Amino acid sequence: MVHSSPFISDVPVADALQAWYDACAAAGCPDRVAADLVPLAEAAGRVTAEPIWATRSSPVSDVAAMDGIAVLAQDTHGAGPTSPLLLGADGYVVVDTGDPMPDGFDAVVMREQVHYVGADPKVDAEIRSAVPPYQHVRSIGEDISAGELLLPEGHRLRPVDLAAAAAAGATRVLVRRRPRVVVIPTGDEIVPVGSPVRRGEILDTNSLMLVAQAQEVGCEAWPTGIEPDDVERLRTAVRDAASTADLVIVIAGSSAGRDDYTARIVGELGTLAVHGVAVRPGHPVVLGAVDATPVVGVPGYPVSAALTFDIFVAPLLATLEGAAAAERPEITAKLARKLPSVVGMDDWVRVRLGSVGGQVVASPLPRGAGVLTSLVRADGLLLVPAGVEGHHAGEEVGVRLLRRLPEIERTIVAIGSHDLVVDVAATMLRGADPTLTLASSNVGSLGGLVALRDGLCHLAGSHLLHPATSEYTLPYLDELMPGRELAVIRLVHRDQGLLVPPGNPLGVTGLADLGERDLSYVNRQRGAGTRMLLDQELRKLAVDPSSVRGYAREEPTHLAVAAAIAAGRADCGLGILAAARAFGLDFVPVAEEPYDLVVAAPSLDDPLLTPLWELLHSADFHGAIAKLGGYNTTETGRRLR
Numbered sequence: 001m002v003h004s005s006p007f008i009s010d011v012p013v014a015d016a017l018q019a020w021y022d023a024c025a026a027a028g029c030p031d032r033v034a035a036d037l038v039p040l041a042e043a044a045g046r047v048t049a050e051p052i053w054a055t056r057s058s059p060v061s062d063v064a065a066m067d068g069i070a071v072l073a074q075d076t077h078g079a080g081p082t083s084p085l086l087l088g089a090d091g092y093v094v095v096d097t098g099d100p101m102p103d104g105f106d107a108v109v110m111r112e113q114v115h116y117v118g119a120d121p122k123v124d125a126e127i128r129s130a131v132p133p134y135q136h137v138r139s140i141g142e143d144i145s146a147g148e149l150l151l152p153e154g155h156r157l158r159p160v161d162l163a164a165a166a167a168a169g170a171t172r173v174l175v176r177r178r179p180r181v182v183v184i185p186t187g188d189e190i191v192p193v194g195s196p197v198r199r200g201e202i203l204d205t206n207s208l209m210l211v212a213q214a215q216e217v218g219c220e221a222w223p224t225g226i227e228p229d230d231v232e233r234l235r236t237a238v239r240d241a242a243s244t245a246d247l248v249i250v251i252a253g254s255s256a257g258r259d260d261y262t263a264r265i266v267g268e269l270g271t272l273a274v275h276g277v278a279v280r281p282g283h284p285v286v287l288g289a290v291d292a293t294p295v296v297g298v299p300g301y302p303v304s305a306a307l308t309f310d311i312f313v314a315p316l317l318a319t320l321e322g323a324a325a326a327e328r329p330e331i332t333a334k335l336a337r338k339l340p341s342v343v344g345m346d347d348w349v350r351v352r353l354g355s356v357g358g359q360v361v362a363s364p365l366p367r368g369a370g371v372l373t374s375l376v377r378a379d380g381l382l383l384v385p386a387g388v389e390g391h392h393a394g395e396e397v398g399v400r401l402l403r404r405l406p407e408i409e410r411t412i413v414a415i416g417s418h419d420l421v422v423d424v425a426a427t428m429l430r431g432a433d434p435t436l437t438l439a440s441s442n443v444g445s446l447g448g449l450v451a452l453r454d455g456l457c458h459l460a461g462s463h464l465l466h467p468a469t470s471e472y473t474l475p476y477l478d479e480l481m482p483g484r485e486l487a488v489i490r491l492v493h494r495d496q497g498l499l500v501p502p503g504n505p506l507g508v509t510g511l512a513d514l515g516e517r518d519l520s521y522v523n524r525q526r527g528a529g530t531r532m533l534l535d536q537e538l539r540k541l542a543v544d545p546s547s548v549r550g551y552a553r554e555e556p557t558h559l560a561v562a563a564a565i566a567a568g569r570a571d572c573g574l575g576i577l578a579a580a581r582a583f584g585l586d587f588v589p590v591a592e593e594p595y596d597l598v599v600a601a602p603s604l605d606d607p608l609l610t611p612l613w614e615l616l617h618s619a620d621f622h623g624a625i626a627k628l629g630g631y632n633t634t635e636t637g638r639r640l641r
């Protein structure tokens with residue numbers, strides 16, 4: 001059996017990058033890719049390899065800036081509103097915008113201010129104001145003067161740059177060739193996108209993403225076939241790729257598993273500069289060089305792979321092109337929840353952003369390196385540096401933007417319990433207005449009410465049962481937010497029940513079974529309304545929660561509970577019918593409960609939320625909810641408080 005080194009270091013990111021660059025230089029990797037002379041029409045997005053000097057002025061001569069007549073300014077002296085002046089046919093020339101100025105004329109009077117008098121060919125032009133020399137004339141070189149520096153070396157050409165370069169006399173420009181990036185997916189368990197996925201197999205989603213990431217930063221990039229975990233084959237694949245590429249990305253096999261060979265192969269074929277960086281996700285990254293080509297081993301977890309590209313690969317590719325790496329704009333946001341972080345590691349946390357009461361609020365998304373949707377849903381990245389232990393709720397933090405600020409300002413932030421109806425509302429709002437987003441974070445009903453109290457969201461979705469009164473949500477508001485002006489709008493009534501595998505093979509009949517039979521349960525997190533409902537029902541049935549197997553196993557959403565049951569990891573769990581349907585599960589009804597939206601009363605008049613209030617009364621929305629099943633919309637949109 002072959003053993004790879006299980007020792008992964010924790011080098012700080014900046015040191016790791018430096019060590020990698022040094023190793024690349026020592027291995028003879030070129031500083032820059034070669035340059036090509038390319039036609040301007042093909043140069044967008046490419047980086048200049050030499051400065052672009054103007055060889056021609058623009059405009060090439062004095063030209064009319066307006067449609068009208070060219071005149072000699074001094075001939076117009078004395079013209080005024082009450083003293084019109086007539087210019088004879090020799091005293092003016094009709095010009096259109098962009099025409100060269102005729103010899104002997106130095107100003108233009110706009111057509112609107114000219115009144116023609118007489119008949120062809122002896123037409124006089126009457127004007128009613130004197131004009132100064134050069135009025136409405138663009139002088140030679142106004143835009144570009146021959147001999148001036150138009151663009152520096154190392155500049156990524158934008159559409160306007162191409163136009164200016166052409167105006168300045170260029171037809172072809174010397175630009176860096178696109179860096180070539182070869183991506184090698186590895187792993188016995190990896191199968192191509194589009195294949196059926198059997199147990200133990202993983203789709204090769206990473207190469208698709210990494211190739212597109214490389215293309216997005218201006219490279220030519222392509223994947224090789226999937227390489228099995230076979231040292232010999234991997235060695236050949238890396239060597240082949242290094243001979244054609246400017247940079248090689250090897251996916252997975254970066255950590256300490258039995259088949260993790262990347263670091264060893266890079267070390268054997270060339271130089272292993274770094275194995276393990278103090279960054280999460282991305283910790284086991286491999287940085288080195290083979291045959292004068294930089295090689296990076298990105299961790300297999302998708303979020304790690306994506307962020308490793310951003311943190312390590314993109315800057316090196318920019319250097320190869322001689323350009324600065326694109327930096328994301330950074331803003332300050334208020335943190336919606338407490339955010340613990342491991343000391344000693346840079347922690348890249350994906351966050352959703354929204355603007356609440358004039359303040360941008362950041363809600364951390366799930367942290368797992370395998371949770372790719374945390375990046376899909378992210379509006380920004382929050383870096384908790386290695387030396388920081390985390391942040392308190394409400395703390396101001398710097399966030400690098402993944403979406404534009406105006407989009408973030410058009411985002412309704414909902415925090416609270418998860419319900420599919422909220423997802424339906426989000427979809428329909430966006431369908432009606434592409435600028436509008438309804439972003440929901442699922443932290444349970446109580447978490448949502450606390451977030452509302454702290455000014456971190458517009459809406460809290462709640463179905464929180466109050467055991468003492470058996471009322472939902474309302475009794476909590478005065479406890480949590482005494483004196484606050486709050487409005488409560490009913491979203492729906494919904495059926496809660498036990499989700500069980502298709503056909504209900506264990507014949508589950510209700511919650512009482514949890515006390516009487518040895519069923520394994522999957523629970524919701526503390527503070528979730530569904531958890532409160534379970535606890536209340538168990539109390540009524542005099543079932544001790546600690547006797548329920550799986551009571552301590554928590555999932556954050558109804559769908560996650562359904563997924564756990566569908567995967568055979570539990571026999572049952574309390575959730576909504578729609579979640580059962582989404583996973584083809586059976587449903588044993590337990591209770592009907594209301595699900596309400598709690599907002600600060602002034603939000604009822606906030607134009608951002610108006611489309612939501614309107615949606616609640618629309619027949620289309622009610623129809624879409626009916627399709628989900630398990631909901632009752634008779635009270636949808638009713639204000640309870």
Ligand SMILES: Nc1nc2c(c(=O)[nH]1)N[C@H]1C(S)=C(S)[C@@H](COP(=O)(O)OP(=O)(O)OC[C@H]3O[C@@H](n4cnc5c(N)ncnc54)[C@H](O)[C@@H]3O)O[C@H]1N2
Binds near residue numbers: 252
């Ligand atoms: N004992 C240790 N185990 C692990 C460590 C560690 O330090 N010690 N680090 C963990 C961290 S952090 C990460 S990140 C991962 C890195 O894993 P590898 O790079 O070795 O990759 P694999 O183990 O082969 O795969 C991890 C994961 O990613 C999936 N994968 C792989 N390739 C692809 C692909 N092309 N497309 C989509 N998904 C892919 C793979 O199937 C696994 O699920 O290691 C931890 N373990």
Ligand code: MOO
Binds near residue numbers: 279282283299369
């Ligand atoms: O460092 Mo790993 O990359 O957290 O997932």
